[in-house]
Amino acid sequence: MYVRSLTDEGDAKFREYLKNVQEYPRTAKPDLNQEKFSQDLTLEGIDVTINPNKQFRTKMDMAKHLDESFKDADVGFNELIEYNGLWSWLAYVFFDQLCPVEDGERPLGQTERYICEKSYSSYSKHLVAFPYYVYSIHDEKYSKPFLEHPVDYVGNITEQIGSRKYIMSSKSLVKVVHKLYWDENKGIKEGVASRKGPGSFRRFGKVVEQLKINYDLHGMPEKQILNVLPSEFDKWLED
Amino acid sequence: MKRTINHTRKKRIPKGQIDIKVIKKRERLDSFRADIDLDGLGLPGEAQVYVEAYRRFQWNRYDFGRVNSLGAREPLDMGDLSHSETVSFRVLVKSESGVILALAEEVKPSEKQAKTPLLPVDFDNLGHLIWDLEFQRSDGGPMLVLNKNLPKTFMLEQARFDEQFILTVYPEVLRQVLARIIYGEENAKRIDDLPDGWQRDWVRMATNILPEKEPPEVLDPSDSEFRRGEARKWLNDVKKEFAQKRTDEWRNLLDFVERNVV
Numbered sequence: 001m002y003v004r005s006l007t008d009e010g011d012a013k014f015r016e017y018l019k020n021v022q023e024y025p026r027t028a029k030p031d032l033n034q035e036k037f038s039q040d041l042t043l044e045g046i047d048v049t050i051n052p053n054k055q056f057r058t059k060m061d062m063a064k065h066l067d068e069s070f071k072d073a074d075v076g077f078n079e080l081i082e083y084n085g086l087w088s089w090l091a092y093v094f095f096d097q098l099c100p101v102e103d104g105e106r107p108l109g110q111t112e113r114y115i116c117e118k119s120y121s122s123y124s125k126h127l128v129a130f131p132y133y134v135y136s137i138h139d140e141k142y143s144k145p146f147l148e149h150p151v152d153y154v155g156n157i158t159e160q161i162g163s164r165k166y167i168m169s170s171k172s173l174v175k176v177v178h179k180l181y182w183d184e185n186k187g188i189k190e191g192v193a194s195r196k197g198p199g200s201f202r203r204f205g206k207v208v209e210q211l212k213i214n215y216d217l218h219g220m221p222e223k224q225i226l227n228v229l230p231s232e233f234d235k236w237l238e239d
Numbered sequence: 240m241k242r243t244i245n246h247t248r249k250k251r252i253p254k255g256q257i258d259i260k261v262i263k264k265r266e267r268l269d270s271f272r273a274d275i276d277l278d279g280l281g282l283p284g285e286a287q288v289y290v291e292a293y294r295r296f297q298w299n300r301y302d303f304g305r306v307n308s309l310g311a312r313e314p315l316d317m318g319d320l321s322h323s324e325t326v327s328f329r330v331l332v333k334s335e336s337g338v339i340l341a342l343a344e345e346v347k348p349s350e351k352q353a354k355t356p357l358l359p360v361d362f363d364n365l366g367h368l369i370w371d372l373e374f375q376r377s378d379g380g381p382m383l384v385l386n387k388n389l390p391k392t393f394m395l396e397q398a399r400f401d402e403q404f405i406l407t408v409y410p411e412v413l414r415q416v417l418a419r420i421i422y423g424e425e426n427a428k429r430i431d432d433l434p435d436g437w438q439r440d441w442v443r444m445a446t447n448i449l450p451e452k453e454p455p456e457v458l459d460p461s462d463s464e465f466r467r468g469e470a471r472k473w474l475n476d477v478k479k480e481f482a483q484k485r486t487d488e489w490r491n492l493l494d495f496v497e498r499n500v501v
Binding site for chain 1: 249289291295296297298300319320331333336337338339361363364366373375384387388434
């Protein structure tokens with residue numbers, strides 16, 4: 001199936017569906033593939049095909065599938081990343097995976113998880129756009145702390161670190177996140193998501209915001225960044 | 240008169256000393272030229288200079304050599320940014336250890352050299368909201384976002400001239416921006432440490448609106464010297480005074496109400 005981009009009318013219809021589905025989880029999905037609700041992107045040279053029935057185990061699987069599809073069509077990251085309508089349409093296509101019915105209920109998250117908005121903080125919450133963004137910029141290895149999760153899950157790491165554009169646009173800073181918080185065997189290290197604990201995700205975000213005033217963190221390699229981080233983060237390096 | 244202490248010793252590169260021209264080819268951003276003058280800033284000759292071009296999620300960095308041998312060291316093509324309509328630039332001077340020695344942010348290409356307005360306006364899909372306030376500029380500054388589903392010209396007219404909009408939206412915008420300066424986690428801890436840029440500009444405006452009341456000295460809510468009640472009162476007083484000073488708009492609004500509401 002060729003990818004499409006939601007029009008303003010499609011965007012409104014999808015929002016209306018999200019509102020209804022919260023109350024009535026079995027509400028039928030509207031057909032947003034009609035011309036008035038979504039735009040055919042092949043006319044813009046984006047002739048990408050995706051498999052709408054593909055099931056994803058993790059966000060990483062989804063990001064990989066999209067990346068392969070885009071690469072097959074020779075469409076680059078920079079042509080797609082700002083196409084909010086495309087990301088909303090993809091969330092519509094994969095909606096049953098992004099918001100599955102569980103015990104007769106559909107635990108809907110914030111609208112920003114499904115409708116792609118312009119601001120970065122909203123974008124980082126989107127369940128399709130953000131995984132692809134992370135995977136495209138950072139290698140598979142370093143994307144793991146953000147993407148080795150079920151597709152419908154927004155983890156603490158995404159809220160505390162993924163929502164910070166300064167960090168996510170730097171390969172070195174994301175490598176540091178991986179080094180501090182990811183264990184190849186166990187996944188996210190235990191205790192790093194603590195709200196108040198020293199060296200937590202939350203603290204990392206705050207400390208980077210302070211350090212960037214004085215240090216060019218974007219221009220520093222991973223080791224140099226680790227050297228300027230306060231000692232509260234050392235304990236995660238020892239594990 | 241308050242003293243301003245720059246604890247970071249970071250220097251501001253005047254935008255007048257930077258001239259960046261973007262070259263377009265086939266309607267796309269192709270490359271750029273940058274003339275940078277760092278004379279008179281007292282920067283060490285061996286400090287490294289970089290120019291960064293950025294837009295929303297994309298960020299390219301270009302090596303401009305050292306202070307004593309300035310010049311592009313690589314082709315200045317826009318790469319991934321060529322699909323953008325506009326880009327902003329940042330000029331950065333840093334030491335070997337990564338400490339920022341001097342900085343110029345939000346540098347626009349020379350045909351758009353105008354100073355960044357205090358409150359730039361943008362349009363976005365806001366659902367049923369008419370307006371929103373975002374802090375997504377590269378320098379973290381505020382932006383008034385209007386709903387793109389309403390006619391653009393009408394919304395711009397409202398934002399500029401409509402009494403009801405002016406008296407409803409802007410006092411709240413002012414309060415939210417000042418609150419961000421006080422409570423924002425990435426901000427300076429004390430009013431004297433505010434960096435040059437939007438934060439200082441907004442506090443300056445607030446002080447002009449309410450000259451008889453000083454803004455809070457301490458900006459960090461976790462600091463034992465932070466006076467929460469005092470900060471809240473100052474925010475509300477500035478907001479009220481801003482509206483209070485809009486006498487013409489208030490009179491016009493009353494006229495309008497008298498004429499149209501039974």
